[in-house]
Amino acid sequence: MDKIRFGLIGSGWRGEFYIRIAKALPEQFELTAVMIRDPEKGKAFSQTFGVKVVNSLEELMADVPSFVVLAIWRGCVASTLEELFEKKIPVLTETPPGETEEDLLALWDACQRHGAKVQVAEQYFLQPLYSAWLKALSDGILGDVENVNISALHGYHGISMIRKLLGIRDEKCTIYAKRYHFTVTETYGREGMVFDGETFRCPRDRATLEFENGQVAFFDFSDPAQYHSFIRTRQLGVQGTRGEIDDLTVRYLTPENIPVTQDLRRIDLGVYGNQEWSHFGLMLGEKFLYRSPFPGARFNDDEIAVASLLQGMDRYLKTGEEVYSLAQGLQDMYITLKMEEAMATPYVPVTTEPQPWSGALA
Secondary structure, three states: OOOEEEEEEOOOHHHHHHHHHHHHOOOOEEEEEEEOOOHHHHHHHHHHHOOOEEOOHHHHHHOOOOEEEEOOOHHHHHHHHHHHHHOOOOEEEOOOOOOOHHHHHHHHHHHHHHOOOEEEOOOHHHOHHHHHHHHHHHOOOOOOEEEEEEEOOOHHHHHHHHHHHHOOOOOOEEEEEEEEEEEEEOOEEOOEEOOOOOEEEEEEEEEEEEEOOOOEEEEEEEOOOOOOOOOOOOEEEEEEOOEEEEOOEEEEEOOOOOEEEEEEEEEEEOOOOOOOOEEEEEEEOOEEEEEOOOOOOOOOHHHHHHHHHHHHHHHHHHHOOOOOEHHHHHHHHHHHHHHHHHHHOOOOOEEOOOOOOHHHOO
16 A cells, blocks of 8 residues: 655644654555654644754645645634635635635636636544444434534534534525623643643533525534533534434334433543553444554544545545545534624524535535
């Protein structure tokens, strides 16, 4: 199997994921270089992470990567994407692809004009647990899914998962929303656990999305508490005509209409017993709903998902099969902007409209 060779633009927290992945699986991935425009910052970064650093796009492409990963400050993503489109450089871009409706429209226009090769690094549906949930739905054990209640992901990530769970493409929706604020005690951050007992006021966004086909999504997220907390966890509820998912519990009817209740069981190697340390898969009863595509790799769930995106981008360039298209990423952000608009005017409905990329939503 040929290595997946990619360049990286960006030196932030998200960019470090791609470095770790390339170092962990050098037989599968090769990071050709990291582009950092500031020479001094680039030199320090190279010494810290042991990677080649260049200071210009021309130098980055001199190593002939198959594509570049764009992982920079979100306010600069849209303009940098247009530059890459113009230069015909294939790109896997981090989320979101743009911050305003004008950004989204301009990006779609630029993509069409330049025939850009681009995919979006929306990774959550490729994480083990979300993948297992989606497999349960695709297997049809819940019947027709009618409503979703998700409290796990912010903004466009949450919208992406709602659309995946409901099978939503470009259906119009009406949004009612409000932002609340509550006090929560700090327990965890990117640097680790926190024990000082300090509290802070944290927003909690609640929104109802009513799609024109009759499906409904209830969005609920407290940012940043839910991503980094031991006392604010993730919750998911999906209800179909023949069953439901209640986070890790799945209730459904057999073909003979016998009710069954089972819990998802996670299989991790190296817990309590053996000398390994990796994720293997998730089971529902005697069936695997998910198996890691990187058995034996010491990846957390997000690293598994990001590495899967790299594989997907490589497959897209070779076969045309999309892993997460620009149209999907634009639609996620468009609905998110409408949800923000609804939160700014509580209880006043906001309705989405078809967009130029609607026809490309598969």
